[in-house]
Amino acid sequence: MTPKPFMVSFALAALTLSTTFCLQPDQQKVLLVSFDGFRWDYLYKVPTPHFHHVLKYGAHVKQVTNVFITKTYPNHYSLVTGLFAENHGIVANDMFDPILNKSFSLDHMNIYDSEFWEEATPIWITNQRAGHTSGAAMWPGTDVKIHDSFPTYYLPYNQSVSFEDRVAKIIEWFTSKDPINFGLLYWEEPDDTGHSVGPDSPLMGPVISDIDHKLGYLIKMLKKAKLWNNVNLIITSDHGMTQCSKERVIELDQYVDKDHYTLIDQSPVAAILPKEGKFDEVYEALAEAHPNLTVYKKEEIPEKWHYKYNDRIQPIVAVADEGWYILQNKSDDFLLGNHGYDNALAEMHPIFLAHGPAFRKNVTKEAMNSTDLYPLLCHLLNITAMPHNGSFRNVQDLLNSATPKAIPYTQSTTPLLSSEKPGECEQEESYPYFIGISLGSIIVIVFSVVFIKHLIHSQVPALQYMQVEIAQPLLQA
Numbered sequence: 001m002t003p004k005p006f007m008v009s010f011a012l013a014a015l016t017l018s019t020t021f022c023l024q025p026d027q028q029k030v031l032l033v034s035f036d037g038f039r040w041d042y043l044y045k046v047p048t049p050h051f052h053h054v055l056k057y058g059a060h061v062k063q064v065t066n067v068f069i070t071k072t073y074p075n076h077y078s079l080v081t082g083l084f085a086e087n088h089g090i091v092a093n094d095m096f097d098p099i100l101n102k103s104f105s106l107d108h109m110n111i112y113d114s115e116f117w118e119e120a121t122p123i124w125i126t127n128q129r130a131g132h133t134s135g136a137a138m139w140p141g142t143d144v145k146i147h148d149s150f151p152t153y154y155l156p157y158n159q160s161v162s163f164e165d166r167v168a169k170i171i172e173w174f175t176s177k178d179p180i181n182f183g184l185l186y187w188e189e190p191d192d193t194g195h196s197v198g199p200d201s202p203l204m205g206p207v208i209s210d211i212d213h214k215l216g217y218l219i220k221m222l223k224k225a226k227l228w229n230n231v232n233l234i235i236t237s238d239h240g241m242t243q244c245s246k247e248r249v250i251e252l253d254q255y256v257d258k259d260h261y262t263l264i265d266q267s268p269v270a271a272i273l274p275k276e277g278k279f280d281e282v283y284e285a286l287a288e289a290h291p292n293l294t295v296y297k298k299e300e301i302p303e304k305w306h307y308k309y310n311d312r313i314q315p316i317v318a319v320a321d322e323g324w325y326i327l328q329n330k331s332d333d334f335l336l337g338n339h340g341y342d343n344a345l346a347e348m349h350p351i352f353l354a355h356g357p358a359f360r361k362n363v364t365k366e367a368m369n370s371t372d373l374y375p376l377l378c379h380l381l382n383i384t385a386m387p388h389n390g391s392f393r394n395v396q397d398l399l400n401s402a403t404p405k406a407i408p409y410t411q412s413t414t415p416l417l418s419s420e421k422p423g424e425c426e427q428e429e430s431y432p433y434f435i436g437i438s439l440g441s442i443i444v445i446v447f448s449v450v451f452i453k454h455l456i457h458s459q460v461p462a463l464q465y466m467q468v469e470i471a472q473p474l475l476q477a
């Protein structure tokens with residue numbers, strides 16, 4: 001072995017190792033968590049120390065405009081596709097598709113028909129097509145076969161499986177021999193309690209505290225598995241919740257004969273399918289029926305909702321004002337809390353926090369669209385986004401490498417670390433950073449010892465000169 005190539009390769013190896021560890025802590029890993037119905041301001045209702053810890057060391061978006069209708073399935077699918085409901089096809093929790101002549105119902109867990117989901121491709125599939133692996137613990141739709149695929153690892157939906165068991169699976173998948181780079185975790189609360197007692201009830205306090213404990217548990221388990229410093233954790237939700245009251249009920253039976261239409265979805269956005277030849281009668285009967293009910297013919301639905309161009313949106317759509325409840329008959333089921341209303345209403349907005357190596361610390365952003373999460377996820381996972389309605393540019397400032405770049409509207413594949421300056425690296429007080437520095441230093445020391453030994457033994461002045469040059473940048477690193 002001649003001294004020169006030996007030295008050069010050593011120097012290169014040292015440089016590569018230290019920059020790799022420093023600038024690229026790890027393959028980006030992402031864990032996306034949804035606490036169903038966690039309204040943006042629940043954080044401040046009772047002490048939530050774990051949420052506040054994430055806030056302090058991560059990024060926070062105060063107002064997230066989700067998609068209309070502000071229901072569970074439409075919004076969870078928007079989070080993982082970046083599409084409006086009319087574009088991804090999951091337009092409600094309860095749907096009827098007149099072309100397929102098929103129904104979909106969350107209430108009856110009749111949600112497993114692939115055709116309802118295949119107007120879009122969720123991110124776990126795109127991630128897998130790019131050669132990565134995904135793992136899903138109860139996230140809505142992840143146990144449905146979509147375009148012939150399931151997540152690499154997933155749990156069949158079962159509400160009775162504890163949060164702790166779901167977390168255990170996520171940790172197992174992140175630490176397995178073929179580890180996932182993308183995990184999805186879902187929990188049913190505080191939505192369930194929000195519906196039954198109403199968000200203004202003091203009974204919400206203990207539920208929010210309990211979720212804070214659950215977040216604490218998740219953080220503890222991530223730390224135990226040595227994942228806390230290299231997983232990008234995003235905590236969000238599908239929607240908020242508003243207080244309802246028996247004083248604010250709109251009873252359809254008072255205005256229109258129930259034999260003249262089918263009520264596909266009920267409240268607060270009634271999806272009305274008139275019987276053959278009954279369209280005008282039903283529409284006329286409802287149009288001016290109640291001051292807190294706005295009734296639209298399908299083609300008149302406001303563009304701002306992006307809720308029109310889909311066969312599963314019914315010919316008549318009646319939208320209740322905030323806090324008003326649509327019932328066919330007063331004796332039907334009534335809930336003290338509900339959501340689904342106009343997505344411009346703050347009470348419909350979910351929480352959004354992000355923590356991890358990719359995110360800035362202790363920053364608050366005023367607003368984003370929930371469709372922007374999708375291109376952000378694609379960027380973190382280093383996959384090419386499918387066509388979507390979000391904007392990476394609008395959320396890029398949540399990231400550490402936030403130097404403005406010209407990024408086309410839907411392009412999401414910019415290498416994550418290309419704009420990192422060595423200076424920024426020093427502020428990153430993460431575990432991989434210290435490993436990088438330590439390894440780098442050890443290699444530099446070993447290299448110097450070998451170099452000095454070589455100098456002592458070498459009698460060739462020209463070579464000595466060259467080696468000093470090679471060593472220079474290393475000693476400054």
Ligand SMILES: *[C@@H]1O[C@H](CO)[C@@H](O)[C@H](O)[C@H]1NC(C)=O
Pocket residue numbers: 101
């Ligand atoms: C739609 O499906 C129902 C059964 O679910 C059937 O009775 C009806 O005939 C079907 N309609 C058409 C047009 O195929």
Ligand SMILES: *[C@@H]1O[C@H](CO)[C@@H](O)[C@H](O)[C@H]1NC(C)=O
Pocket residue numbers: 158159160161162
């Ligand atoms: C759902 O989970 C519970 C708790 O783990 C378990 O006892 C039950 O058997 C599961 N149900 C189904 C259908 O798998």
Ligand SMILES: *[C@@H]1O[C@H](CO)[C@@H](O)[C@H](O)[C@H]1NC(C)=O
Pocket residue numbers: 291292321322323
């Ligand atoms: C309900 O309608 C009344 C009468 O138009 C209006 O004053 C009130 O603001 C409406 N309620 C809501 C929540 O919009």
Ligand SMILES: *[C@@H]1O[C@H](CO)[C@@H](O)[C@H](O)[C@H]1NC(C)=O
Pocket residue numbers: 253254329330331
């Ligand atoms: C509402 O339901 C009750 C109980 O099922 C029934 O007695 C009543 O006739 C219904 N009202 C209308 C207008 O259909």
Ligand SMILES: *[C@@H]1O[C@H](CO)[C@@H](O)[C@H](O)[C@H]1NC(C)=O
Pocket residue numbers: 056362
């Ligand atoms: C977070 O930022 C605020 C100002 O925006 C500052 O007062 C606070 O000290 C910061 N906290 C940490 C932990 O850096």
Ligand SMILES: *[C@@H]1O[C@H](CO)[C@@H](O)[C@H](O)[C@H]1NC(C)=O
Pocket residue numbers: 367368369394
């Ligand atoms: C949300 O999207 C709309 C258009 O799609 C855009 O005008 C608006 O600025 C976006 N909001 C934020 C906070 O980025």
Ligand SMILES: *[C@@H]1O[C@H](CO)[C@@H](O)[C@H](O)[C@H]1NC(C)=O
Pocket residue numbers: 027382415416417
């Ligand atoms: C991103 O993916 C491309 C291939 O699609 C690969 O060449 C590149 O190394 C990846 N970047 C990172 C940071 O993993």
Ligand SMILES: *[C@@H]1O[C@H](CO)[C@@H](O)[C@H](O)[C@H]1NC(C)=O
Pocket residue numbers: 083084087306387388389
């Ligand atoms: C949303 O994205 C889809 C897919 O790219 C596109 O077809 C649709 O026109 C977009 N909607 C709007 C309002 O831009």
Ligand SMILES: [Zn+2]
Pocket residue numbers: 037072191192195339
């Ligand atoms: Zn709900």
